[in-house]
Amino acid sequence: MEALLGGIQILMSWQVLVALLIGSVGGVIIGAIPGVGAAVAIAILLPATFAFEPIVGLTVLLGIYGSAMYGGSIPAILLNTPGTPVNALTTYDGYPMTKRGQAHRALSLAYSASFFGGVFAIICLILFAPVLAWVAPNFGSREIFLAALLGIILVILAHRGQIMAAGMMAFLGIFLSTIGLEPARYTHRFTFGQGWLTSGINLIVIVLGLFAISQALLLLLDKERKPESARVEGSLWGGFVELLGLKRVAGVASSLGVMMGTIPGVGEFTAQFLSYTYAQKTSKTPEAFGDGSPEGLVASECANNAVPAAAMIPLLALGVPGEALTAMMLSVFYVHNVIPGPQLFQNEMDFVMALYMAMLLLNVIVIVFLLSSTNLLLKITQIPTRFLGMMILVLSFVGVYSLRNSAVDCALAAGFGVFGLILKRLNLPIVPIVLGVVLGAIMEVKLRSAIARINEPLDWFNRPISVVLILLILFVVGNHYRAVLLEHRQRVQRAADGDLKDREGEAPVAPEGF
């Protein structure tokens, strides 16, 4: 209770409230513009927030993070173009509803489902805070190393069908984190005698290049698109009433969002996939899914909006980010010398509570803004795509250059931009690179300090959380190996039965493989 009151006190300053307003409204606008997304916006704004108080800077970024997916549902439903990648599933049922003349109903349902998912996750966070505060101090260097290792493994295995690519990108990230002067023994690593590599490659340079500049280049070179859509007339409050009839789907989808958000490396896509599958399997009209099913829309929006709040759990409690956006936020903590992890929960619970309440407030601000400004946002979505590319490129400069006024950083970011563009064109994953950079650095530091207390391999098993994490790692890897083996055996069986024919030029792709 004391922490709750302390949190309210921190939140009650005009700077925090203004930051919250700008972050949440800005996030909705950014999310509504296809081709921008929260990652680009956070990457650009990150260095600008370093000048603020930690709570103010984090509130702006949290606002963008938590509200972008709300805005992303507008073009997904009205234009069949997801505003952010995680709104892709919303197009399955949202757009068919628009085509049937139910755009108003679809938007209203999406807003209310998003609000429910967001608020549900934050209430879970607040309720779990005492448990986290109790568990977090039991995480020492060894446990944090294992949690980061689990995160890396999960982020690789989560890219089913692209595991090799995800693996090489995650290890590339770890490699990038090692470049420069090594902090413990002051030896140079992969600097090739170049002075500009001594200080290493900054995470923000990598993130801005891979997310913002690559997106700008992609838009600048892409064909011109100027989406058109009709106005939405009438009140959008009706969705809340309809959501009451779908409370089972909303509750399960939000719970899955919270669970998947908590696990590092998993995130929105898995949460949505599981929720959508659950909703379809338990629906009385499963055939309507993909053709304008309100249940499908609710499952998708509840799940993806529950994830951001839940993703703060590993970040705040362990200092281990679960995905790219929380990895970026980690740098804001570090800049202000606020180190997320067990100590934060022990010593600054009021700060944690303030963050939770800021997230709760942002959901209220966003829903009020959306219910009154949908048509205004529709106009913003109509910015020509190449002009948008120009805007992102101009803004990217602020992000990189303001970091340390280095032209080398800008050149590196441009290089990462071209690399990111190639990855996007080839449909190869980018997120594992960012997580590799962040988790790689964490693993190195934590393993080094953990090893001082480990004399023999069995010492890894002398603490309960450490044992649980090792078993989890073994389970995740073993389970994946089992799934691949099973699939391989089925193929062998099919081949033996003569089903696998040699079809020149039309051999089936195996998305379920590695």
Place this chain on the structure above:
Amino acid sequence: MTRLKTFQELFKRDRRPGDLVFAVLFLGFCLFLLANLRSQAQWLDNTATVAQPAFWPTVAVIGMSFFAGLHLIGSMVSPRIPGRLKEGIFWLRSAEYAVYFLIYVWSVPIVGYLLSTILFSLFLTIRLGYRSHTAIIMSVLFGLSVVLVFRTGLQVRIPPGQIYQYLPDSIRTFAMVYL
């Protein structure tokens, strides 16, 4: 033969044009790092293996090479979609805008953030083919508002332009601090 075929199926994946080129280049980069591993990361005496400066670079480079090798196998056994040359040209075309970006970076400390940003926005707008008065005005207003928000408002750290010292005394300080 059937066993080999079913094994290959495991590695098959969605392969876009240019995938093989990327897979070969990335593996080449990994092998280059592998070849330089000994000279670029040190193993010290009397230090535990995991605390060695070279430990994590070694893990990373070996991991990269391992996965890059498997990725290349995946690329070779997956059905090819034609268009490699066209895709390669697309990648190279992106370098044009990267070069414009670097020229912009180079010009900021000389002509100042305000002028360089407006000129860069304007140049890109025209280069992209937007020639209408509205587009030109929008790009100038966008450049101006970026400077007003970040340099004037948020006081983001960007050095003043060298040309500001030639401005009249009355506005020089203002330009150096806010533009």
